[in-house]
Amino acid sequence: MILSTYNKEDKVLLAVDCIIFGFLKDELKILLVQRDFEPEKGKWSLIGGFLKKEENLDKAAIRILNHLTGLNNIYMEQVYTFSKVDRDPAERTISVAYYALIDIATHDEKILKQNPIQWFNLKDAPKLIFDHNRMVEKAIARLRRRALSKPIGFELLPEKFTMRQLQKLYEAILDSKLDKRNFINKFNSFDILIKLDEKDMTSSKKGAYLFKFDQEKYNRKVEDGFNFKI
Amino acid sequence: MILSTYNKEDKVLLAVDCIIFGFLKDELKILLVQRDFEPEKGKWSLIGGFLKKEENLDKAAIRILNHLTGLNNIYMEQVYTFSKVDRDPAERTISVAYYALIDIATHDEKILKQNPIQWFNLKDAPKLIFDHNRMVEKAIARLRRRALSKPIGFELLPEKFTMRQLQKLYEAILDSKLDKRNFINKFNSFDILIKLDEKDMTSSKKGAYLFKFDQEKYNRKVEDGFNFKI
DNA sequence: AAAAAAAGTGTATTTTAAACACTTAACTTT
DNA sequence: AAAGTTAAGTGTTTAAAATACACTTTTTTT
Numbered sequence: 001m002i003l004s005t006y007n008k009e010d011k012v013l014l015a016v017d018c019i020i021f022g023f024l025k026d027e028l029k030i031l032l033v034q035r036d037f038e039p040e041k042g043k044w045s046l047i048g049g050f051l052k053k054e055e056n057l058d059k060a061a062i063r064i065l066n067h068l069t070g071l072n073n074i075y076m077e078q079v080y081t082f083s084k085v086d087r088d089p090a091e092r093t094i095s096v097a098y099y100a101l102i103d104i105a106t107h108d109e110k111i112l113k114q115n116p117i118q119w120f121n122l123k124d125a126p127k128l129i130f131d132h133n134r135m136v137e138k139a140i141a142r143l144r145r146r147a148l149s150k151p152i153g154f155e156l157l158p159e160k161f162t163m164r165q166l167q168k169l170y171e172a173i174l175d176s177k178l179d180k181r182n183f184i185n186k187f188n189s190f191d192i193l194i195k196l197d198e199k200d201m202t203s204s205k206k207g208a209y210l211f212k213f214d215q216e217k218y219n220r221k222v223e224d225g226f227n228f229k230i
Numbered sequence: 231m232i233l234s235t236y237n238k239e240d241k242v243l244l245a246v247d248c249i250i251f252g253f254l255k256d257e258l259k260i261l262l263v264q265r266d267f268e269p270e271k272g273k274w275s276l277i278g279g280f281l282k283k284e285e286n287l288d289k290a291a292i293r294i295l296n297h298l299t300g301l302n303n304i305y306m307e308q309v310y311t312f313s314k315v316d317r318d319p320a321e322r323t324i325s326v327a328y329y330a331l332i333d334i335a336t337h338d339e340k341i342l343k344q345n346p347i348q349w350f351n352l353k354d355a356p357k358l359i360f361d362h363n364r365m366v367e368k369a370i371a372r373l374r375r376r377a378l379s380k381p382i383g384f385e386l387l388p389e390k391f392t393m394r395q396l397q398k399l400y401e402a403i404l405d406s407k408l409d410k411r412n413f414i415n416k417f418n419s420f421d422i423l424i425k426l427d428e429k430d431m432t433s434s435k436k437g438a439y440l441f442k443f444d445q446e447k448y449n450r451k452v453e454d455g456f457n458f459k460i
Numbered sequence: 461a462a463a464a465a466a467a468g469t470g471t472a473t474t475t476t477a478a479a480c481a482c483t484t485a486a487c488t489t490t
Numbered sequence: 491a492a493a494g495t496t497a498a499g500t501g502t503t504t505a506a507a508a509t510a511c512a513c514t515t516t517t518t519t520t
Contacts, residue, residue, distance in 0.1 A: 009280040011241035050239040057313040083287040204497040434466040435517040
């Protein structure tokens with residue numbers, strides 16, 4: 001009897017589309033898939049799928065990401081729900097956009113084994129199906145806000161990284177040049193990085209010191225009211 | 231043939247729940263409804279309804295708000311989509327939360343005519359059904375962020391207001407005391423208020439000058455790159 | 461005439477952000 | 491082996507923004 005309460009209401013398909021950001025060689029990238037079913041077969045698309053009855057949206061996003069890339073334990077966050085009536089010409093579909101952050105260097109072998117998916121530089125990504133370009137825009141805006149208030153380096157960089165890489169990451173996300181000294185001074189003032197004795201020798205003769213995030217220290221600081229703010 | 235593409239996927243009910251904020255007498259308030267159907271009949275709830283096939287979510291939110299309050303032309307914004315599997319015990323329902331901002335003084339006659347709905351001070355609102363309390367929390371967080379980056383006074387205050395009211399509004403939203411002189415100096419530096427010759431005499435013997443937002447000027451400034459930041 | 465109650469107003473100090481350029485280390489070339 | 495090349499590394503000065511802070515004005519009430 002309770003189960004008949006909402007009987008007369010319309011039901012819809014609920015999709016999840018993933019905006020997967022990666023960072024490699026000073027470039028912010030996005031992972032796209034070539035659609036292998038109609039409509040829009042062959043066109044580039046976000047990685048997506050449909051919500052199942054027995055899972056919530058976060059779980060669906062994780063499942064969909066994992067299914068198409070093999071990746072696990074990836075940072076994901078809900079962005080926005082898109083609901084234009086004719087956004088998918090095949091059938092009325094509402095789509096919840098999630099974004100994910102991936103360190104490409106660490107994960108790429110897994111991903112590249114998979115077939116019709118490919119990293120694109122954000123700046124020269126192709127036109128996408130449906131409203132996926134709008135989704136990407138929203139996700140970038142969200143990523144930008146997040147970068148200003150939380151250290152995204154945890155997710156987008158390899159475990160060990162140079163200050164230059166960290167700066168380039170922020171420059172890519174914020175789409176603006178930063179001053180080397182000011183950036184380093186500010187980041188050091190947060191006191192959440194560990195300087196290693198190791199150097200990265202790939203990008204200069206002198207070599208650049210490698211750093212790690214001190215996740216524990218960061219967590220403790222956040223609990224004590226620390227407010228990361230670039 | 232195209233229309234059969236997604237045939238095997240699960241469909242769900244998609245609800246819209248509205249977190250309706252109002253401001254009156256220095257207090258931030260929220261509009262709630264006493265549910266008149268099962269499950270949870272008689273309990274307090276957010277104002278909500280179901281998405282229909284022929285409308286998008288923004289339209290649904292507007293319709294639902296209008297239907298239960300008679301209000302039109304209200305500022306609304308999508309907050310988050312809630313999808314816990316058993317969030318509604320009657321049936322699998324996903325709910326998209328929207329928040330709305332209302333100047334109670336201007337709109338209250340309309341609202342109060344309606345039946346089982348009522349304003350509560352945010353601080354002593356009752357326990358709500360399902361996950362509605364979490365929705366309210368998310369919406370407050372969003373409102374707070376918005377208050378820091380956009381002049382919410384446009385929506386939450388009457389057309390004419392005193393500086394004190396404006397300050398109290400920000401204090402209520404940010405849940406913290408602000409310094410009178412610093413607040414006024416900062417707000418004046420934005421140069422988006424018009425000082426009227428009229429005074430509000432209701433709260434003091436001396437009377438307090440009334441102000442209006444200069445919407446046009448604000449819009450022009452935003453176009454020119456102005457960044458409101460409290 | 462004194463008391464009360466809210467409105468209104470400006471400056472000094474501290475903190476944060478921004479601008480700015482040379483030295484070091486290690487390899488490469490001649 | 492000296493000079494050149496390339497990216498790494500490092501502090502100080504200046505400007506701007508945020509914060510702290512207290513008395514005067516107006517008008518009504520007693």
